[in-house]
Amino acid sequence: IATMKRQLRSMGLSLDWKREFATCDVGYYRHQQQVFLDMLAKGLAYRKSSKVNWDPVDHTVLANEQVIDGRGWRSGALVEQRELTQWFFAITRYSDELLDALQTLDKWPEKVRLMQANWIGRSEGMLVRWAVEQSTAPKGILEVEVYTTRPDTLFGASFLAVAADHPLAKAASATNPELAAFCDDCRRMGTSVTELETAEKKGFDTGVLVSHPFDETWKISVYVANFVLMEYGTGAIFACPSGDQRDLDFARKYDLPVVPVVMPAGEDVATFKIGKTAFDGDGVMINSRFLDGMDTTAAFEAAASRLEKLTLAKKPVGTRKVQFRLRDWGISRQRYWGCPIPIVHCADCGVVAVPSTDLPVKLPDDATFDLPGNPLDRHPTWKHVDCPACGKAARRETDTMDTFVDSSWYYARFTAPDAETPIDKDAAAYWLPVDQYIGGIEHAILHLLYSRFFTRALCDTGHLALKQNSREPFGALFTQGMVTHETYKSADGQWLMPEEVRISGEGTARTAADIKTGAPVEIGDIIKMSKSKKNLVDPDDIIAHHGADCVRWFVLSDSPPERDFIWTEGGVAGAGRFIQRISRFVDQIADAGAARGTAKPETFGADAMSLRKAAHRALNLVASAIEGLRFNVAVAQVHEFANSLQTALTKADGKPARDLAWALREAGEFLAQMISPMMPHLAEDGWQRLGYNTLVANQPWPGVEAVLLVDDTITVAVQVNGKRRDELTIARNASHLEIETAALKLDSVVRALEGRTPKKVIVVPQRIVNVVV
């Protein structure tokens, strides 16, 4: 494990031990491999060759964000661009369904749904083919196809731009060394985020001309531009500078035509000009021949239908096309740790599935981690197997699956964890979707989208039988915040653990010092706990010292669960004191309260009554707060009830009357009940000390007596002209008139009226009275 950890660290990966161990189970992998093969049979899993960033030192594929700077240095060597054949899942086959079904997820946070919608990135547009003027055409290039969402702006076309990797750019580069050099420059860029932000829009005129689809005498230049992506659309665009800021900047830089074609409603054609800002809104078409005067939507339709009718080389010039940003999911990983992909490569038979009877394909136990690269590929024997089809010597697939695959379907497997098949359809149909899913916001896109894809893929491979319109894994989603803590940094720039620091003072005067040396320490930002910043607390230490209940109580009490939570030493101590307090209450009640099973008194005096009201009210409020996942509010209600209990115990002074003694026992039992979900140990301990030998966790939630939840008299605020002047305590069922009369008699109201006659008195029963003058 230590060696693996080291290797993972050297690969720049952190290890989530819980997840890795939970899914490393060989039984689970047998089923996961079966699912993979079934997806392969349906074409949902496939191999594809693509260009990747390759770390030449660690011999591994890099994600884009791991490439450190614009030129792609990594581990001290230049990142290589490599063609690599890898495995993919066809998530894009479900693009539309994954997007549309987001609307049905009304118990998901809006934020997550939005993030997924943006990630899927649906856009409606057209593919438009432009004929290349043959006298200027590079070898073998007859036409250029662009993707656009704005065919309505075609008469504002100024130039075409293609990506450096576009066939036209490559063909033209063959006879133009300067262009070839420019294309090389473009390829080297665009790997890092910072580079993109600052990168200048640059282009190079290829000298190639194309004809406008609506007017073949209109010739337009084709540029290679560094901002056009080969991966999106067709790798080629047409630019309308008046309607797109980036195109406008480019046109101004290279002195290309700027023709306004859309004008905001209400502007005058004669005076409307495009300056430094493009107009990308909806409006009225101008300078656009047959589109003139139409609005944007109508112009889109008119242009689109004409493009569909025009032909070039006997095919339509334009075709409507829905484009997605979402890509298929690359699942190949060149590392040891993960589910082996159950495939054998044979020189004669090609890609051969491992027969189901031979699953699982297990990882070798004797892998070595002393060298960079994939230990499976390097292993002396593991990959050398016979072809399952023809029996000849063949090679095992050495890629393992992305661990996101593991977490994409466990919730379905867990509905029948011992099933012989990957999923027991009946069990899954009964339990799914998961009622309440709780996780971090960091999974908003990847894990949660992959799981949604998997549910559908499992249906289509016959592993799940869910209704077509509810193929969702998680019915309700809650995203909880992260645990954060202050950071501490010594004068020489070293991070310090909280336990190595002593804090004194408060507010802005708070200072910190190194306990060992006494040297002053800088108090830094409150950020997510991380090993590198050392702002960690060890859960084992805390539990050993304070107990698990104390930690739970503090974590729940501090902030609403969806927000980040600030761990403070003082907060834990406070929770610890509250536990002691509860414990004392239980002792006092066990001592002075009524015995278990004592008959309920017929009547209750004022003290007993007010305690009972507090108990029933608290029980009710705690229940609804917990059900709404508002745990910090639930904690506050328990605190408030504890204060009422304190008052009652003080009044009882160890010798309560019969009615109060009974109310105290009731209160004690309610207390155990209401803390049980949050502090189970303390609750069970209290329950036993109250004379039970059962578990409070097994008891039904007590029924509340509705009459105890309402008071006979209530207090309403009294306002004059919306400003609070007094409050009024009055019978709950008092009539409007009674309330109004009582309110107008109040001294404070009379004073505020200053002799004026009220114009209107608004009475909202049980809430407020507002006197308007």
Added chain:
RNA sequence: GCGGACGUGGUGGAACGGUAGACACACAGGACUUAAAAUCCUGAGAUGGCAACGUCGUGUGGGUUCAAGUCCCACCGUCCGCACCA
């Protein structure tokens, strides 16, 4: 650049459009104690006043309403997501 969320005391945070600051932490005073800790009681948004009481207060400026922390518009700030997406 695009999209979204948020902004309340010293602090974490409460508040179906209806008494802003529940509850807690920290703080101050008191009781208990030889003393301290622990515990219990009390206080506290700011400001003026001995007090009664008054004025101002939920980032800023407008608006809707009998009534706005809450709804609408604009701006400022913080955070998050996406980002040459054609």
